[in-house]
Amino acid sequence: MIATRTWLENRVLPWSAVTSDAGPDAPTIAYAGPAHGIVKIHQMLEKRREALGAVTTSRVQGRADRETLLRGDVLPDADLVAVAGSAAQIARLPRDSALTLPFRLHILASTEDGGDGWRRRMSKSERRCALAFQRTGAWALEVAGDAASLDWFYHRMHVPTMRSRHGARARSESLDYARECLFRKGMLAFVTRDGERVAGMLCRWEPGTGILSVRLVGVLDGLAELYEDGAMRVSDHLILEWASANGVRQVDFGGCEPFLSLGTLQWKRKVGPMGELAPNHLGSLRVWWHARRDTPAVRDFLAANPVVEMTAGGGLRAVYFQDDRRPARLDLAATREGIDGHRVVELDEYFAGVMAPAR
Numbered sequence: 001m002i003a004t005r006t007w008l009e010n011r012v013l014p015w016s017a018v019t020s021d022a023g024p025d026a027p028t029i030a031y032a033g034p035a036h037g038i039v040k041i042h043q044m045l046e047k048r049r050e051a052l053g054a055v056t057t058s059r060v061q062g063r064a065d066r067e068t069l070l071r072g073d074v075l076p077d078a079d080l081v082a083v084a085g086s087a088a089q090i091a092r093l094p095r096d097s098a099l100t101l102p103f104r105l106h107i108l109a110s111t112e113d114g115g116d117g118w119r120r121r122m123s124k125s126e127r128r129c130a131l132a133f134q135r136t137g138a139w140a141l142e143v144a145g146d147a148a149s150l151d152w153f154y155h156r157m158h159v160p161t162m163r164s165r166h167g168a169r170a171r172s173e174s175l176d177y178a179r180e181c182l183f184r185k186g187m188l189a190f191v192t193r194d195g196e197r198v199a200g201m202l203c204r205w206e207p208g209t210g211i212l213s214v215r216l217v218g219v220l221d222g223l224a225e226l227y228e229d230g231a232m233r234v235s236d237h238l239i240l241e242w243a244s245a246n247g248v249r250q251v252d253f254g255g256c257e258p259f260l261s262l263g264t265l266q267w268k269r270k271v272g273p274m275g276e277l278a279p280n281h282l283g284s285l286r287v288w289w290h291a292r293r294d295t296p297a298v299r300d301f302l303a304a305n306p307v308v309e310m311t312a313g314g315g316l317r318a319v320y321f322q323d324d325r326r327p328a329r330l331d332l333a334a335t336r337e338g339i340d341g342h343r344v345v346e347l348d349e350y351f352a353g354v355m356a357p358a359r
Contacts, residue, residue: 009034009281009285013034013035014035014063014064014066015032015033015034015035015063015064015066015069016031016032016033016034016035016037016038016061016062016063016064017030017031017032017061017062017063017064017076018030018031018032018038018042018059018060018061018062019031019059019060019076019077019078020042020046020056020058020059020060021056021057021058021059022046022049022050022054022055022056022057023054023055023057025054025297026049026052026054026297027049027078027079027080027293027295027297027298027301028077028078028079028080029042029045029046029049029078029079029080029081029082030042030076030077030078030080030081030082031045031076031081031082031083031084032064032069032076032081032082032083032084033064033082033083033084033085033285033287034084034085034285037082037084037103038061039169039171040103040104040257041082041084041103041257041287042082043169044257044259044262045080045082047169048259048261048262048301048304048305049301051261051304052300052301052304069083070085070089070092070093071092072092072093072094075290075292078292079291079292079293079295079297079298080289080290080291080292080298080301081288081289081290081292082287082288082289082290083287083288083290084103084285084286084287084288085285085286085288086284086285086286087100087284087286087310089286090286090287090288093288093290094290097290097291097292097294097350097351098288098289098290098291099288099289099307099309099319100286100287100288100289100309100310101258101286101287101289101307101308101309101310102258102277102278102283102285102286102287102308102310102316103257103258103278103282103283103285103286103287104255104256104257104258104277104278104282104283104285105255105256105257105258105265105275105276105277105278105308105316106252106253106254106255106256106275106276106277106278106279107252107253107254107256107265107268107269107272107274107275107335108211108250108251108252108253108272108274108275108276109121109240109250109251109253109271109272109273109274110249110250110274111240111243111244111248111249111250111251112210112248112249112250113244114244114245115244116241116244117244118240118241118243118244118251119237119240121273122270122271122273123269123270123271123273125270126233126270126271129230129233130233130234130237132230133229133230133233133234136193136229136230138193138194138195139191139192139193139234139238140191140192140238141189141190141191141192141235141238141239141241141242142189142190142191142192142197143187143188143189143190143242144188144189144190145187145188147179149188149190150178150179150183150188150202151175153188153190153200153202153216153218154175154178154202154216156218156220156221157199157200157217157218157219157220157221157222158172158178158200158202158216158217158218159172159218159222160218160221160222161217161218161219161222162218162222163222164222164223164224165222172216173215173216178202178216181204182202182203182204182215182216183202185204185205186202186203186204186205186212186213186215187202187203187205187212188200188201188202188203189201189203189235189238189239189242191231191234191235191238193231197220198219198220198226198229198231199217199218199219199220199226199231199232199234199235200217200218200219200235201214201216201217201235201239202214202215202216202217203215203239209249209250210247210248210249210250211248211249211250211251211252211279212239212243212248212250212251212252213251213252213254214239214251214252214253214254215254217232217235219231219232233267236253236271237271239251240271250274251272252272252279253268253271253272254268255278255282256268258287258307258308258309259305259306259307259308260305260306260307260308260318260329260332260333260334261304261305261306261329261332266332266333269333269334269335269336272335273335273336273337274335274336274337274338275308275316275334275335275337275338275339276316276338277316286310289307291350291351294351299321299323299325299326299347300326302321302347302350303321303322303323303326303327303328303329303347304329306318306319306320306321306328306329306332307319308334308339311340315340316338316339316340317339317340317341317342317343318334318339318341318342318343319342319343319344319345320332320342320343320344320345321344321345321347321350322344322345322346322347323346323347323348326347328344330342330344
């Protein structure tokens with residue numbers, strides 16, 4: 001099934017292309033590849049650009065000519081270019097000022113040893129936060145199996161949270177999919193504080209692998225103060241405690257893009273110290289991450305957004321960028337397992353032979 005979907009997306013279905021601008025002082029960003037990469041890759045890159053103070057002002061979307069693109073004949077006209085495809089397809093693209101990234105990573109925590117081994121593997125800062133949150137109320141996990149609870153979670157927690165966190169970019173699974181593919185094959189858990197439901201997680205259970213995957217999450221009415229009060233962070237601890245006591249081998253905290261600046265990745269890695277390629281068809285995809293032009297704005301973006309790359313041997317490694325004005329963001333750590341070390345790339349060397357254009 002995974003091989004079939006990968007073949008369809010990379011060889012049969014049309015590829016999409018999108019380019020967006022955020023004004024003269026920000027890098028233009030382009031994506032080409034399978035259509036779902038517009039949401040997972042391009043919109044994420046736009047948000048990273050916005051984190052540097054540049055709001056998207058225009059966006060042009062269409063179709064990409066797959067073969068012309070893969071021959072390197074015509075590349076998207078943007079400062080930063082991401083192309084997604086199979087490993088073989090991405091290997092055909094130029095190597096200058098480019099890295100090969102995984103399309104999607106998953107962060108997991110082991111619970112198979114039972115007891116509180118999962119807690120000892122957490123970061124020290126996360127353990128301190130958990131102790132602090134315990135003083136803010138009586139937190140507990142409530143497992144619910146009725147359809148009414150699913151509907152309530154979806155409409156009162158998940159959808160409002162996606163809307164408040166992502167605005168117009170909010171995307172999620174339909175309620176029908178959540179019911180048939182997650183709820184009937186997994187578990188719905190609510191986080192309660194002093195007896196009141198304040199957050200929830202809809203998880204898929206894979207008995208063959210022993211993995212419990214957190215798929216949909218949310219806080220009540222999407223309220224920002226519940227995030228600040230720690231409802232979602234407490235949920236990670238409670239689900240790990242439940243998993244450890246109920247024979248679960250690993251908890252998969254879900255997927256994220258291979259950019260270490262993402263808050264979701266930094267959050268998840270503190271509770272799930274293992275990073276690996278996505279276990280579904282997305283794990284076979286690669287991203288060609290290319291800086292087409294050497295400008296101050298491009299350098300700012302690269303230095304602020306270190307990545308996880310694929311090594312020649314098929315492993316994962318963190319990559320940080322720096323130059324005389326921009327120090328490497330080594331404070332943005334990768335996971336402690338699964339991502340083997342890091343390297344620091346000098347931007348002057350990275351851009352060797354690349355001329356800054358007049359704009």
